[in-house]
Amino acid sequence: MTSAPSPAPTVAPARARPDGVRLAIVQKRFEGVTRKMANTLLRTARSGVINTARDFSCALVTADCELLTAADSYPIHVIGGADLMARAMLDMHPDLKPGDAFLHNSPYHGNSHAADHTILVPVFDDDGRHRFTVLAKAHQADCGNSLPTTYMGDARDVYEEGALIFPAVKVQTGYKDIQDIINICMMRIRVPNQWRGDYLATVGAARIGEQEIMRMGRELGWDALTRHAQDWFDLSEQQMIDCIRTIRPGRARATSVHDPLPRTPPEGIPANADVTVDPEAAIITVDMTDNIDCLPVGVNLSHACARTAAIVGVFNSLPTPMQPNAGSLRRIVVHLREGCVVGIPFHPTSTSVATTNLGDRVTNAVQCALAAIDPAIGMAEGGAAIPPSAGVISGVDPRNGHAFVNEVILAGAGGAGTPTQDGWLSLFSMGNAGMPFYDSVEVDEMLHPMMITTRRLVADSEGAGMHRGAPGLLTEYRPVDCDFELGFCSDGTVNPAKGTRGGHDAQPARQWLAADDGTITPLRTSEQIHVRRDQTVVSYATAGGGYGDPATRDPERVASDVREKWITAGRARDVYKVALAPDGTVDAAETARIRAGA
């Protein structure tokens, strides 16, 4: 079966000219609501993954569960999932009341993955009519998994994964906590006080969103707000139509392959995207149904992540940046299959790592397919997420005897080359789009018994291209005065980020433990390991793929890369076909000669 937004009309219905003044003003106010929620959450959360890495999102949907705004949110978190989550809340709780709040992390009911705890608050008008739903979602430091990590890449199923699953469970009534739910979490989530602090912050953010919308409703009129949403969707759809009409028509398949894990096919997990651009109908279709079934590992995509990853690939590729909402999304059709590894999983399939790994592969495949259809759009593959430099460490801090579990976000993937620009260095992952903050070395050393000895970019690691990928980062760290556990589920060690349209592939990820006596312990793509006090974790994160033939890169950009030591002079000559004079400036005549002879 397929899952797609309701069939999109091929001709936009005739409608009155939108009120460009009222729309602009009211939409600014709605975006102000999500921004205010986000500011509150950022400033008050307790775990590093939220307040240092900014791993959270805020969104609001209409009473009909249509996405109105997700300003400043991680793309993978809410673009294609906020509506599903709100719908699940309505289906399970037909008797919603003001003062209710719901804890939702079920990947089988529209959430991304179990580590993302979402608080949903329905917003009512003064007559008790449900008008909007606000969502605040935050990645938890721990979610009660069987091992101290939120990325259980090797889990056979949700039972081995072990996370507590809350399918839109009521957690507040009459603006007060239902203590039973809190008690369950306090007994099962590691660092329970940290979880409780994050929970308070997330509920606080959702309640601020509720208050703000109620204020707007009273001031501007509830019917006017509802009408605004419909007008805004129509306007966004029209912008999307105009945008798609500038793209060449065509159809292409691209495949991006995730590294093999235990119990997966030995050649890895392919993600095939069949993409069609139909400018006349102004529709882009992504068909993900021709893919293998779910696997007994933790990287299966949830429904929300499969849909969102495909949508993100389209939005990243458009010639004019567009905002995703229910209106613009009417013009993107995504076909998914039940029981498919990049589709709609059945319980108890594990989706522990759904927001990054295979999701990024889907996004990459869509981008490359679009690049094949039209040279002015699309982009190469971005690097892979969650190397050991972004792993979850846990143990007991010898300085205070306290247990700790946290994801350290020291480094992630490099970004992909695009038709117009080089890759973004601190991308982290496609689904997070470079929005996470990277940890401060000093803050991590203060909070955890660890020393980060190295964090630097790796010269010559980029996927070369007319627009090159961003280089990879090397991170080295070790425990101090103790051992600790490290969990990570990476990708890109076997399958580096690919270039497109003649751009080169990036250097792959690599990781190992280096003991002080020189012993090297190689590490696979996904591990849960013990790191001894005499060992250093060495993690090369993947670079981004290149876009276009490197021999067509602007020689001045190549000279600048050499001067700034992003690449060596040898690579400039061999790969980019650019010769430099001894003072580092471009030797134009020699460059022309090499490029002509290439």
Next chain:
Amino acid sequence: MRLSIDVGGTFTDLVMDRGGVLSMYKAATTYPDPVDGILDAVAVAAEQTGGTVAGLLAETDLLFHSTTRAINAVVTGRTARTALLVSAGHPDILVIREGGRTDPFNYQIPYPPPYIPRSLTFEVPGRIWADGREMAPFEEATVLEIITAMRAAGVEAVAVSLIWSIVNPAHELAVGRLIEAHLPGVPYTLSHQLNPTVREYRRTSSAAIDASLKPIMQGYMHALKTRLGEAGLKGRIFAVTSQGGLVDVDDLSERPILALNSGPSMAPVAGRYFSAEEGWDAAIVTDAGGTTYDVSLVKDGVIPWTRDTWLGTIYRGHLTGFPSVDVKSIGAGGGSIARVDASGLLHVGPESAGSTPGPVCYGRGGTRPTVTDAAVVLGYIDPGFFLGGRMGLARDAAREVVERDVALPLGLSVEDAALAIIDLATEQMVNAIEDITVKQGIDPTGTAIIGGGGAAGINTVLIARRLRCSTVIVPDVCAALSAAGAMMSELTRDFAVTAIMPTRLFDPARAQAIVADLTAKAEAFFAAAGADAFDKRIDLAIEGRYPSQVWEIEVPFTPADLGAPDAVARLVAAFHARHQDLFSFRDDGDDVEIMGWRAVARCRVAEESRAHLAPQPGGGPKAVHRTMTFRETGPVEAPAFRWDDLDPAEPVVGPAVIESSFTSVVINPGATARKKPSGQLVISL
């Protein structure tokens, strides 16, 4: 007598305080030497008051100076050739930054270059850990090689920022000694001395910015002192800082990062004065110029600070990381351009016509409608009395472009189109205010808002209504809020130390020692301020957080708190209260982790000025009627009053406009304005 001089990009403003009466003068800013422009402004003042430049300067006891020179140097990249020395293994602190990205689907924006290029970044062997332990030894020989390389590269300034130098500065100090010995005369900045704060990116960024400004700012400050001295100045010169205070010009040469954003940081100083005059201890201070709209705050009589000041776009510019007055700045002002996009949506800004060519109504070549043009169309600004009549405005041209670019595409009348422009600009300004008030935990409802800047009067009443403020205050010096702020500011210096201390392991003796050390530094600062300094105060605070939070909040305390037997309980209680105040929740059961201790030393070098202009009544008829347009009324004949001629006993009921030589204040229908005997307007909504 006191002078306050603000050297802007276009104009050099001079505010003169003679016996408690202010007067304002302007001259063009001069390039390459801005001191010429300063002397020009003094000459204008001398001419208008019937004196001489030498005479005025000889009469001047204190001269306050602020300049955009530092920020301009950073923005245009015309800073010194600066090298960066960092801990081995971490050469890319300024390249990787702290991550973060806006516009997630727009990959057309390039990754930003580091403040100091990698080619001028050097790695210093040695490593200190979080507890101050030396985990890898310092190697002098390598640093000597680096110094040789820096000399060969023609380096003009050096920033040194090593990991955990704030806990154990031995390696940073050793590098400093080697620079002194082997690169004599090359200015340098050590991160732990400039900005003792956890987070290597922020500390490194502040050190890099500071070092890169040293050569030009030291040269400039020296020239300023010398030339004003030669021209007859006998009094002291103080520089305005981003911390909303004053420092001796020599101190500014030592820490030129203080000069960044020093102008905007003075607006809340003035705002605090004017709100206090009306009995408010909290206020939103706005400063609306031609291209930017700055928002700052006063809370409990205190001006909040932040370390999150970006030079340029968030995540893509450079974070100063340096504690300074929290000012939120957006690209919106009188010059913001209005347009309608292909899908029929109205936009105002961020594109701006600036002051050159300026709005269409200026008749200087502007071709696209701006907020000021909309105000002219609506009758809010008198085309014949703009800048006191010194500049005529082209009303018909303004109407034409508003009609062409906004009214016709939206199918509106010209007046409705102009109202739409004002409404959208208002919404953007409200958004900026909400951003900073949320961050600082202030509910705008029921507060006062100070309208500063020449463009403030157009829509401050609308902004205040949207935010549910209760009062608008428009000072008579609103057009020079920053220069006026300098007149009432104090000599200020902050001292900080990182000393991590969870309250469950509170060590009273160590806490006392830390505070004694900070207090001693503050006393030394008072001693250096001179014998005339008075009203000396030391404000103490901890920077703390709940365990595993990473953003600290500042919580004030007193020496009495610390001396009490229940000192730790008092600190914890104060922390919970402050957290509740900022974020609407507290976690009573939890510990507090004290991360740092601060002392801000303040003293006065002169009595606070009476910050009001001498009125100049009788400049024309007391009131004229003209057609103005408001949402509530449509076109209506309404009075425009001369500010200088207003009688404090007679309230002005909207719709009306109150005009001065510097600004035009719109009193929307339903609002009532009163001129206070001191000169400012107080508007109730």
